Every structure is written in structure tokens, then in C-alpha cells.
Amino acid sequence: MDPRVFLAVSACKLSIRLLRLTGRGGTAIPGKIALKICPDLLGRLARDVSCAIITGTNGKTTSARMAEEIYLRAGVPCFANRSGANLINGITSAFIENATLTGKPKKRHAVIECDEAASKAVCYLVDPAVVLVTNVFRDQLDRYGEVSGTLSNIYTGLKNAPNAVVCLNADCSLTASLADRIPNRVIFFGVDVPIYKNPVSEVSDAPYCIHCKHEYDYTYRTFGHLGGFYCPDCGYKRPEPQLAVTGILETGPASTRVRMRVFGEDLLVTVNLPGGYNIYNAAGAAALSEAAGFSRETAKAAIAGFSCGFGRMEAFDLGGKSARMILVKNPAGCNQVINYLSALDEKALFVCCLNDNSADGKDVSWIWDVNFETLSDIADRVPEILVAGIRAGDMAVRLKYAGFDETKLRVFDGDYDALITAMQAQPLPVVIMPTYTAMMALRAKMSAAFGGRDFWE
Numbered sequence: 517m518d519p520r521v522f523l524a525v526s527a528c529k530l531s532i533r534l535l536r537l538t539g540r541g542g543t544a545i546p547g548k549i550a551l552k553i554c555p556d557l558l559g560r561l562a563r564d565v566s567c568a569i570i571t572g573t574n575g576k577t578t579s580a581r582m583a584e585e586i587y588l589r590a591g592v593p594c595f596a597n598r599s600g601a602n603l604i605n606g607i608t609s610a611f612i613e614n615a616t617l618t619g620k621p622k623k624r625h626a627v628i629e630c631d632e633a634a635s636k637a638v639c640y641l642v643d644p645a646v647v648l649v650t651n652v653f654r655d656q657l658d659r660y661g662e663v664s665g666t667l668s669n670i671y672t673g674l675k676n677a678p679n680a681v682v683c684l685n686a687d688c689s690l691t692a693s694l695a696d697r698i699p700n701r702v703i704f705f706g707v708d709v710p711i712y713k714n715p716v717s718e719v720s721d722a723p724y725c726i727h728c729k730h731e732y733d734y735t736y737r738t739f740g741h742l743g744g745f746y747c748p749d750c751g752y753k754r755p756e757p758q759l760a761v762t763g764i765l766e767t768g769p770a771s772t773r774v775r776m777r778v779f780g781e782d783l784l785v786t787v788n789l790p791g792g793y794n795i796y797n798a799a800g801a802a803a804l805s806e807a808a809g810f811s812r813e814t815a816k817a818a819i820a821g822f823s824c825g826f827g828r829m830e831a832f833d834l835g836g837k838s839a840r841m842i843l844v845k846n847p848a849g850c851n852q853v854i855n856y857l858s859a860l861d862e863k864a865l866f867v868c869c870l871n872d873n874s875a876d877g878k879d880v881s882w883i884w885d886v887n888f889e890t891l892s893d894i895a896d897r898v899p900e901i902l903v904a905g906i907r908a909g910d911m912a913v914r915l916k917y918a919g920f921d922e923t924k925l926r927v928f929d930g931d932y933d934a935l936i937t938a939m940q941a942q943p944l945p946v947v948i949m950p951t952y953t954a955m956m957a958l959r960a961k962m963s964a965a966f967g968g969r970d971f972w973e
């Protein structure tokens with residue numbers, strides 16, 4: 517055994533323990549320390565682990581959690597980087613937690629959520645058995661630049677995953693285009709029908725053909741640039757998915773029932789999460805399950821029984837009142853929250869928390885690409901909006917320009933105690949839409965006030 521492995525693994529395990537003793541859940545720092553001691557540690561620890569990698573702009577965490585549930589229900593012990601530490605340091609920490617002091621894996625399967633840019637190195641080091649690419653949307657402007665940059669990062673990741681079965685979103689013209697550029701076996705997943713009766717209109721992140729720059733036409737759209745795209749000029753079009761959602765049977769505030777066709781077999785599937793984007797997450801997880809060789813019944817049961825966490829439609833108890841927290845980081849995700857609110861039958865209190873720390877994205881101008889105008893159309897069901905966070909002022913201005921009645925906006929800036937009191941003081945269920953660091957701050961306050969798990973559990 518290489519002494520560096522022993523040293524790196526023990527240093528990392530010790531620092532994880534110390535961080536937890538001091539009440540901090542940081543999962544990236546221990547990995548960083550370990551990689552300093554032994555730079556090729558991840559590759560060594562991954563040698564005897566069969567790994568599924570989940571990457572793409574939106575839906576990584578939820579898809580990964582669904583996939584993890586499938587493994588557990590199939591009786592295949594697996595580990596995961598569950599708190600969303602999806603860069604190489606955090607992923608290394610997860611592999612170290614799964615390793616003995618001599619570097620042997622305790623569990624031999626991993627479900628790893630991976631940042632798009634980090635996928636280049638991570639795929640190279642872990643040689644995944646499956647890669648799921650959820651979609652490519654424009655993220656915060658200041659992160660990785662344009663969507664083409666994100667796509668090229670994922671492509672490099674796939675080139676570094678020669679042994680993987682690759683699951684691609686057929687409805688995303690960007691993601692689907694990867695299929696022709698790689699020799700791997702590909703499973704396409706997609707949604708064959710529109711999801712919402714009246715989806716918010718939004719700016720497409722990919723209006724022009726990736727091959728010839730001609731504008732796409734659509735036979736239908738689900739949301740954003742996703743749907744039945746085709747290029748009238750060069751003929752590039754949505755590939756036929758082997759795993760398709762062929763009908764949306766019932767949409768509720770907590771779940772959705774869909775019909776799925778999986779390699780010709782029709783299944784009725786309950787997605788135990790609301791919102792159209794979770795239909796995609798479920799389809800992606802089901803495709804991953806096919807790629808990994810699990811039974812369809814197992815996937816179906818896992819998707820129906822799955823419960824979410826960490827800002828992905830996470831349900832909270834606000835001292836007897838129900839609250840859901842939906843993390844957002846870009847216009848596409850934000851529009852999905854508005855679609856969700858529009859489809860609700862009941863009234864709700866909407867809370868927006870906008871921060872501009874580096875983990876949120878420094879540039880908050882993306883809020884102008886979100887269709888907040890729809891909120892004024894449903895003002896009878898969203899009677900009031902609470903706005904908080906470092907950039908609460910910008911958010912309030914945006915909502916005002918969207919036509920939302922100014923007298924029904926309440927601005928809290930960074931005062932989360934006052935915000936929580938205000939949420940509690942009114943009778944409606946609460947839907948909270950924070951950016952990343954706002955979620956962390958709010959979550960800490962809420963678990964202190966009402967109990968709840970720490971985020972690394």
C-alpha cells in the first residue's frame with residue numbers, strides 16, 4: 517500500500533470528523549487536503565467502484581437522489597455525494613468516506629452528482645459505468661460563460677468515459693447533439709407531450725441549430741428550449757427517445773402521475789415530487805436505471821417512494837405550517853417555480869430570497885429573463901410576495917416591473933428572523949425560492965427554530 521493513500525485518507529477522515537464536531541458540514545475542505553497529500557487519490561479510490569455520474573445544468577441533485585433510491589431498492593449498496601459537494605474536492609471526500617484507511621472501498625457502487633466543468637477530470641479518474649446528462653441551460657452569466665462552453669465541458673467528460681452507457685435528454689437540442697460525437701451506447705430519454713397547459717413564455721437558451729445556426733421549429737415545447745425541436749434547414753431533430761414520458765395523467769401539488777414507455781413497455785409511474793422539471797428528473801433517473809441494468813419495477817417503486825431534500829422541493833414544517841423550499845440558480849429553474857405556482861389550485865405565500873455571493877452568481881441580471889409577469893396574472897392565488905436577501909431591492913424592482921402590485925410586496929433584506937416571523941404569521945402554505953447561500957442561511961435559521969436535520973445527513 518502507498519503510504520500517501522493512508523495519510524491522505526486518514527487526514528481527510530479526521531478533518532471531516534473535526535468539522536462535524538464544530539458543527540460545520542463542509543465536505544470540500546477535507547477532500548482538498550487529501551488531494552494535496554495524494555493528487556491521484558480519487559483515481560485510486562475509484563478503481564474498484566462502479567460509478568454513475570450525473571451532470572448537466574439543472575436537476576442533477578434530484579436525479580441523483582432518485583438514482584440512489586433505485587440502487588437502495590435494488591439492494592445494491594451505494595454511496596453518494598449527497599450534500600451537493602459536486603466538484604472534485606467534494607467528490608473525493610465522498611470516496612474517502614467510503615474507503616477504509618488502506619483505501620479499500622466499503623461499498624462498490626457510487627451515485628455521483630458532478631458539476632459540468634468538473635466532469636472532465638472526474639470522468640477521467642473514476643471511469644464511470646453510466647453517465648446521465650440532464651440538460652444544458654444557461655447558468656449564471658459569470659460562471660462558465662455561454663451554453664456552448666458548458667456543452668464542450670460535458671463532451672470532454674464523455675470522451676473521458678469510454679466505458680459508460682450515456683443517458684441523454686432527447687428534448688434538449690444541445691444535450692442530444694452529443695450522441696453523434698461519442699462512440700458510447702446512448703439511451704435517450706424525453707417527454708413526448710407538452711407538460712403545462714399554459715407554460716410561461718421564456719427566452720430560449722438555444723434558439724438556433726447547433727449545426728447550421730438556422731432557427732429551430734418545434735412540434736411542441738415542454739419548457740425553456742426543451743421539446744420537439746427540428747431544424748428546417750439541415751434536418752437535425754429531436755431523436756426518438758427509448759425512454760419517453762408519453763402522457764401526463766395527473767398533476768398535483770405534491771406529485772405527478774405519468775405514463776412512461778420504456779423500450780416499448782408502457783408503465784404508469786407516480787413521480788413523488790411536483791413540477792414539470794421533476795418529470796424530466798424521473799425520466800433521467802429511469803434511463804440511468806436501464807443503463808445500470810435494474811428492473812423497471814424497481815425504478816418505478818423508487819420514483820414513487822422517493823422523498824427529496826436540500827432545497828429541491830424540500831418540505832419543511834414551519835411550526836405547524838407547511839413550506840416548500842426550491843433552490844434556484846438560473847432563469848430556467850426560476851420559470852419552473854412560476855409554472856409550479858401557476859398550476860397550484862390553492863393560494864400560497866411566495867417568498868423570494870436573492871443573494872449575490874459567489875456561490876449564487878455575482879451577476880443577478882438573470883432575474884430579468886424570468887417570466888415574473890405571470891405572477892401578476894395569478895395574483896388571486898399569490899396574494900403577497902415576501903422578498904429577502906442581499907439583493908432584495910433588485911428583486912423587488914423586478915417584481916414591480918413585472919406588474920405585481922407594489923403594496924403587496926414586503927422587503928426584508930437580510931433579516932431572516934423577521935422574514936420567518938412574517939411567514940409564520942400568515943395562514944397560507946409557503947413556497948420559498950432562494951438562491952444557494954440564501955438557502956443555506958435560511959435553512960440554518962429554520963432548523964434552529966423548528967428542528968430538522970443538518971444538511972450533511
Ligand SMILES: [Zn+2]
Pocket residue numbers: 725726727728729730747748749750751752
Ligand atoms: Zn440545422
